Amino acid sequence: MRLSDSRRVALAIALLVAVPLGLIAYKLRALGYSLVDVLPVTQYEVAYVLQFDGHGGDVRIRTFLPSNDAHQVVSEERDVSSGLHLSQQVQGPNRVATWAGAEVPDRAEIRHSFKVLSHRMVFAIPPELAVPPSYAPSVATQLRPEKEIQVDAPEVRAALRRIGGDTGTVLERLRRIYDATSALAPRPFKGTTDAVSALRLGEGSCNGKSRLFVALARAAGIPARLVGGLILAGGPKKTSHQWVEAYVAGHWVPFCPTNHHFAELPQHYLTLYRGDETIFRHTAEINFDYRFESRAVLVPSPKAKASFTVFNVWGLFERLHLPFTLLRTILMLPVGALVVVLFRNVIGMPTFGTFLPALLAAAAGGTGAGWGVLVVLLVVGAVAVTRWGLQRLELLHSPTLAILLAGVVFALLVIAMVAERFGARSLANATFFPIAVLAICAERFYLSLTEHGGRMAGKELAGTLAVMLAAYVVMNSLALQVLLIGFPEVLFLVVAANVFLGRWVGVRLSEYLRFRGLLFRGGGP
């Protein structure tokens, strides 16, 4: 190899590395791109599912829907209700939803879904802050007793004195009240517990502890209110949750004595309403039942999207009405191909062609890696069976491949039928796989089987599956996807890696095994 040759290669690699790194630095420094926002965020998909029997009469159901605030942003709200009309109104801090309908049949259902992006909120209470002598009238209402928040009850006053909550700064008082209420023994949710009962029992569920907290805080001269909401994720459930907010220096600061959050609101809390409210009110005798469904999914951070301003492919695809999944699949394919190259040229793992594992991984992005493996095995099985059936006919190459494709299609149809017959709906995912990719897979496997025999074809199949899984992990990394969307110049780095590997004469990992005699014993086997 001539020196000028390797110099040219080194220069190409240096350029391919320097240009994207320079672009990235420029974007970060001058254009306000943020690398931190490349990391995905958790989004919750939440649904209220309400079921009831209308008996052909009038039905009204009232509940609360979440509002946007500093903690949570609600989007993509959808309502599917069987013939009921949804009306909304704002009552104080709350968004009240009412479904009303006439001649509502039995087994009616309302499904109200939305998506939530939320942040953990942490507040610092100034340690020197004293309890102010008076509050604005709108806030002062949150000092008054309520039916189940008995601020003026002698027992509450006595308890406040006992824990020392009636003296000191705001922080000291809240700390003592918080400690006292969160130290109450837990109690499984059994309807409503008022403040005095929680105090007498020395135990409480979330609403008992929270009411006692509010009663004590109000008695201590700090405005406080109940907050109702949901703890998200963890599958379907019936329980809602209650915590409190105390008014400190112009802010409503959250506390959860039940789950021990002091001046903090965790990310997975969803606020639905404020005040001592009942989450559902409905027409009597309708056999009302409900559940809350929630699911956490990783999504690209909206901040990242907002910060990508130059050569913004994300916005471009949106304007063209092309799906986000297509964009990320396209951008990640070269990365997937690099993974394949690493496996083939550095590890020495045989695969069906260079692109096929990456294409399979991209296709599996829509269904999940497990389905990818299953579909490949299905195709390979169909090819093996069809080939066995065709062997005696000694057909020419191209017609054989066309018949193999028919075999693959039949296998997919059979899978769809099995999926329906046995109620395994998810099996139908197999048919979502791009048939073009499966056709290439079938051809490659057939060629390998014919040219190199079953052993080698089996090795290549195992290699293809392993590399597909590796490529899947890399290509489905949301952080990497957003990185490539914001910084498409990273693809130059991928090219640089390939230029390097294209000139790499090193020994493949598998060759250390193959030539172990030569390498480790200084002779043959």
Place this chain on the structure above:
Amino acid sequence: MRLLSEARARLRGFLDRRGRMVGINRRNLTLVYPNNARRDYPLADDKLLAKERFAAAGVPVPETLAVCDGLYAVPGTVEGLLGRSNFVVKPGNGAGGVGIIVVGEWREDGSWSRAGGSALTTTGLQRHLADIVFGVHSNQLEDRAFVERRVVPHPLFAGLWADGLCDVRIVTLRAVPVMSMIRVPTAQSGGRANLHQGGLGIAVDLATGRTFRAVHRGVSVARHPESGAPLLGLELPGWPEVLEVARRASAAVPLGYLGVDVVIDRERGPLVLEINARPGLEIQNVNGVGLGEAMARAGVA
């Protein structure tokens, strides 16, 4: 301290051995790409094209009895072979011995006996020729079939393996022999000499033509695992001529890095069977020597 220097010496030895070995990446980048232009590959892949070059350059090859270059030529080809014994039918672009039929004696009932003992009728031969020209054995749209006189191997090779053909693989770099081995079929390999199919490799010393090592399925052996025939210390007949034939065959084509497959016919001596533009690397394991070292010894590194 002594342990450290020992470990360092070991590591140096290992790196040294690694440097003398050639892996696939190194073979492709430093041997195949610079020496073999892609447009010249057909000269190695198409046995008939190679034979034409060899004939022109005076390299001895098995005698071609007939070439069948289309469906129209099939009946004429079969006609010309009636009554003839001991020939081989091959696809021009076959690989790994696929599509090759070895034909024995012409029989009185108007058919031939095949190498395995089964019968080959004239219709059977017609069909096989048609399959070849249709590209069944070469994954192409079309191919040519050709018929060669069957080589009668030298007794030394017949003693290694009676039912098929052993060949001598000589790796050459710019027409200089670098390394060589005998490839012997086994029953396990289905009569094929390819090492990864279970064939046996016997290393031949380039300078003396004597066998000094044998490897079967990755294990060093001294005797044929099936026939029990001794494999080491054999002296190949006419070794200088074998090397000369390999040199001339390499020089006859523009491909610089080659595996030349030579058979030694009982009467005609060394004949070139075919050439390979990407010869395998297993020959290093058979010889117990890295290709890098072998090239340095041959003075072509």
